[in-house]
Structures are given as structure tokens and as C-alpha cells.
């Protein structure tokens with residue numbers, strides 16, 4: 001079911017945390033709300049499910065305004081960060097709970113059938129008799145997911161669902177959650193501060209900062225073409241390197257520290273003397289291109305398949321390069337590597353993309 | 355296993371310190387079933403005559419009636435304090451009440467307030483309301499005085515239940531009341547059990563309020579009856595009878611502690627284990 005937030009506003013104690021936010025999640029789409037801690041992701045989520053009342057604007061489920069409805073009548077499934085399983089109930093009773101409070105209450109046989117069906121989908125049919133305390137983190141996560149999905153909600157909300165799992169389980173649950181979302185075809189919002197999660201699990205990503213959505217795009221598009229400096233800096237690991245400087249004559253860019261590079265070709269016509277910032281991703285340094293930079297290798301980080309190099313190209317200016325593992329470069333070496341100038345991202349003094 | 359070794363010296367110290375107490379309890383029980391020559395420490399004769407109060411109402415008054423009265427008072431404390439505390443504690447812990455801070459502060463102050471100072475005022479209020487010299491009056495006053503403690507304890511237990519459980523319940527489509535009944539109450543059960551036992555014991559041991567507010571002979575509770583045994587005008591108290599009645603009065607307390615000792619600890623730990 002399609003979900004709309006129109007001019008959504010939420011205040012705490014009179015100060016707005018989110019002001020005039022607009023967001024559309026298409027039917028069957030999984031959208032990530034990605035942003036640093038404290039930017040208002042959870043607040044948005046809890047307002048969609050009705051635990052917080054919006055202070056302004058409308059929330060629409062499939063075109064129907066639900067802003068005034070209490071949680072119980074919104075039909076939203078939520079998976080909380082700490083799973084919030086009911087510790088005194090078995091897994092089966094946990095999953096059945098949403099059905100047992102329905103009016104009219106389905107028959108016991110019907111409840112058992114639906115619980116079994118969802119348990120099979122989520123691969124927890126062997127755990128039904130256990131209590132939450134006897135489950136691993138990943139299993140608890142699955143139970144929480146089953147409980148949220150059992151009454152076939154219009155929208156599924158996941159608040160940092162993987163934050164409490166260890167690295168291996170996180171990888172596994174990442175694809176599991178996506179599989180279940182695709183199989184049920186449910187509209188879902190995933191809240192996370194982890195870019196890898198957002199990019200790998202979702203159809204589209206909405207980047208939030210300070211209560212505002214800065215950009216909504218597909219993961220690839222967002223990575224290639226960020227709308228502003230915040231988005232460019234937030235996505236990418238290892239992160240992008242920003243170089244502050246001015247446009248020079250003949251389509252060049254120069255920094256006070258002495259480094260000069262060609263501008264990306266679409267900016268070569270810019271008048272000189274303008275303050276701009278260039279963003280250089282590590283995969284665009286040391287792999288070909290029209291520009292080049294020379295410097296001393298100050299740091300090498302082997303990562304197995306790849307290696308990360310820090311190169312001091314000018315006093316106080318460190319460029320970062322990621323390359324397939326090689327043995328011929330070590331700390332202290334002087335290197336001259338190509339810079340792919342056309343793939344660099346340029347931003348004006350206000351952080352807008354040029 | 356090494357932990358037990360570390361505990362061993364501690365246990366020796368505790369045993370030594372509590373030894374005098376143990377000896378006194380030992381003699382208390384011993385004395386109720388024996389007679390000793392005047393001035394002697396060790397008894398020389400076994401007897402059940404100190405327990406005659408159980409069937410001979412002239413020995414210590416109507417013990418069974420007093421036991422019944424005490425039980426009524428104690429059970430009423432459970433019936434009043436536990437439901438009110440579990441609801442009020444929840445409201446204070448979770449609901450967005452108006453004047454919440456005021457209530458919280460009020461409860462703390464009342465908890466610390468010495469009840470004796472209220473006695474004269476309470477006496478006049480009960481007289482005015484026609485509840486003086488009734489068990490209802492004593493129950494109401496005693497219950498009211500115990501509520502701050504009960505509410506505070508229950509609030510602590512509710513505070514330990516994660517918010518998300520409640521949110522999840524509401525999200526699953528349950529009303530606040532259903533959430534409270536089916537999801538929250540089961541998680542504070544250790545608190546309810548402990549508070550019930552405490553309320554019962556508090557009512558069982560109460561002396562002052564029944565003595566002052568319900569002095570009629572119909573309303574005599576065990577503590578008052580026990581006091582009457584040594585506070586009489588006649589000289590030559592029967593100390594062994596006094597001790598026997600005392601042991602009889604204490605038995606339910608010991609039984610309750612034996613049954614619930616683990617659960618009672620949760621009130622101080624505030625945990626929700628088990």
C-alpha cells in the first residue's frame with residue numbers, strides 16, 4: 001500500500017524536530033531512512049505507526065488519511081530495535097498475540113494456521129515452543145518480524161533492525177529481511193544509520209539530516225550523483241575526501257596548500273577565483289584519468305582483496321586511494337597516481353552540488 | 355566452587371553475630387513446652403500446659419477470635435494495598451498524568467511521614483465518620499498508610515518493563531487496558547507476590563492502630579491480646595504462656611517467609627527474574 005507523508009511536522013516540548021517533511025513510499029517498495037543518530041528517523045517512524053501524534057501535516061495510507069487514527073487502527077507492523085518480544089509468552093504465543101486481540105477474534109484453529117504459515121515463511125517453525133530468552137539474537141529478530149507480519153499489515157516499519165546483531169548474523173538477516181519483504185510484497189520503511197544496510201536492502205534511500213530529507217534516490221544513483229556535500233560525505237566507505245580550494249585559470253582547481261587538479265570537464269568554463277570543494281572518492285584516485293597527484297604514502301591498510309592508501313599530496317592534504325592488493329608500494333614511497341577528474345564531485349560554498 | 359570458599363569466612367562471621375539471637379529463639383521455643391525450677395536456666399520437665407490457651411479460653415482470652423480478627427486485618431491489607439498499588443504504580447510510572455511530579459513527591463513524603471503523629475487527627479475523623487471502633491476503620495487507615503510504600507515499590511517494577519513492550523502491544527492492535535492486563539501485569543508478578551506478602555505481614559503485625567482505633571473486645575487482634583497478657587493489673591505474669599502465645603502468633607510469619615523468601619528479595623533487587 002502506498003504511503004505518503006505530506007508536510008509532516010513533529011515537535012517535542014514546542015521545538016520542532018521535523019518540519020514540513022514530504023515523503024512517498026510506493027506500493028511494495030522498501031525505502032530506507034538513512035541518517036546520523038538524532039536526525040529524527042525514529043520520530044518519523046513512530047509517527048507513521050501512530051505512537052506519536054503528528055503536530056502538523058497528513059499521513060496517508062493508500063490515499064486514506066490516518067493522521068487522526070490511534071495505533072490500534074492503523075494496521076502497521078513494527079519491528080523494534082530491541083525486538084520487544086513478550087518475555088512471558090512462548091514464540092507461538094508472541095506471534096499469535098496480534099491475532100488474539102483482533103475483533104472478532106479468529107478461531108483457535110485459524111490462529112494456529114496463520115501462525116504456522118508465517119513461521120514457515122520466516123523459517124522459525126522449529127522454535128514455536130520456546131521462550132524469547134532461549135533464542136539467539138537472530139532468532140529473536142525473526143520472531144519479531146513474524147509477529148509484525150502475522151496480521152498482514154499495510155506497512156512494515158523496521159527501526160534499526162540489525163543494530164543489535166553481530167556482524168555475521170547482520171549479513172544473514174540483511175538478505176533474509178529483504179527476501180521476506182519481496183515475498184510478501186509489503187510496503188516497508190527501514191530506519192538505519194548504516195549506509196551499507198540501506199543501500200543493500202532497499203529499493204530507494206532517503207537521506208535525512210536534522211529532520212530534513214536531503215535526497216531520495218536509488219542507492220546507485222545516490223552514490224554516483226549526490227545532491228549535496230552532506231550526502232556525498234555520508235555515503236561511501238572509506239569515505240570521500242573533500243578538497244577545499246578555488247577555481248583557477250584554464251579549467252584548473254588549486255588549493256592554498258599547493259595541490260592543483262583539473263576541474264571536472266563540465267565545470268571547465270567557470271570563472272576563476274570561485275571558492276569550491278571537490279570530492280574525490282578513493283576508487284577514483286590511482287585508476288586512470290586526466291589529472292594526477294604526487295605525494296608520499298603515509299598509511300597502508302591491507303583489507304585482503306583490496307588495499308587502502310593514504311597519500312600526502314601537499315602539506316595537510318591527504319588523498320585516499322583504494323586499489324587491488326599490490327606489494328610494490330609501502331609506507332614512505334613517493335607515488336604519482338592518476339586522478340579521474342571527471343568523476344570528481346564539485347560543491348559550491350553552501351555545499352550544493354555543481 | 356571457589357566462590358563457596360570465599361563465602362565461608364563471611365558465613366562464620368554472620369553465624370557468630372547472630373548466635374545470641376539464635377540462642378534466644380531456641381529458648382523461646384523450648385520454654386513453651388517445658389517448665390524450669392525458679393531461677394534455673396535448664397528446664398527439668400516437659401509440659402504442654404502453656405499451650406492450653408488453644409482450647410482453654412480462660413487462659414489468655416479468646417485466641418481464635420483474635421486470630422480471625424488478625425487474619426481479616428492482614429488479608430484486607432492485601433486486598434486493599436495490592437490492587438490499588440498496582441494500578442496507581444502503573445499510572446505514576448507510565449501515564450502522562452497531570453501533576454505527576456506532585457504525586458511522586460507526595461508519595462515519597464508520605465512514605466517517610468511518621469504515622470503516629472496522625473493518630474489523633476485520624477481518631478477524630480473516624481469518630482466523625484462513624485467508623486471508630488470498627489474493623490473497616492482500622493483497615494482503611496492502615497491501608498492508606500501503607501499505600502505510599504506499595505505504590506512506590508510497584509512503580510519501580512513497572513519502570514523496569516521496557517517501553518517498547520507496551521508500544522509493541524499497542525501496535526499489535528491491543529487496547530491500553532489489554533496491554534496492561536496481558537503484557538505488563540505478568541511481568542511485574544514478582545512485585546505483586548512480594549507486595550502481597552509484605553502487606554499481609556504488615557497487617558498481621560500491626561498493634562497501634564487496632565489498639566487505639568478499635569479498642570472494643572470484639573475487635574481484639576493478636577498483638578493487642580498478647581500485650582494484654584503482660585500489661586494486666588495482677589502480678590505474677592505467666593511468662594511461659596506469654597511465650598507460647600507469641601510463638602503461636604509468629605508461626606504464620608515464619609511459614610510465609612519460608613515459602614516466599616526468594617520472591618521477597620526481588621522487592622529489594624527490583625529485578626524480574628524467575
Ligand SMILES: Nc1ncnc2c1ncn2[C@@H]1O[C@H](COP(=O)(O)OP(=O)(O)O)[C@@H](O)[C@H]1O
Pocket residue numbers: 012013017035036037038039040041042043044
Ligand atoms: N520523546 C522525546 N522527547 C523529546 N525529544 C525527543 C524525544 N524523542 C526524540 N527526541 C529528540 O528528537 C530528535 C530526533 O530523535 P530520533 O527520532 O530518536 O532520532 P534518530 O534519527 O536517531 O532515530 C533528537 O534530537 C531527540 O533528542
Ligand SMILES: [Mg+2]
Pocket residue numbers: 041042043
Ligand atoms: Mg532511532
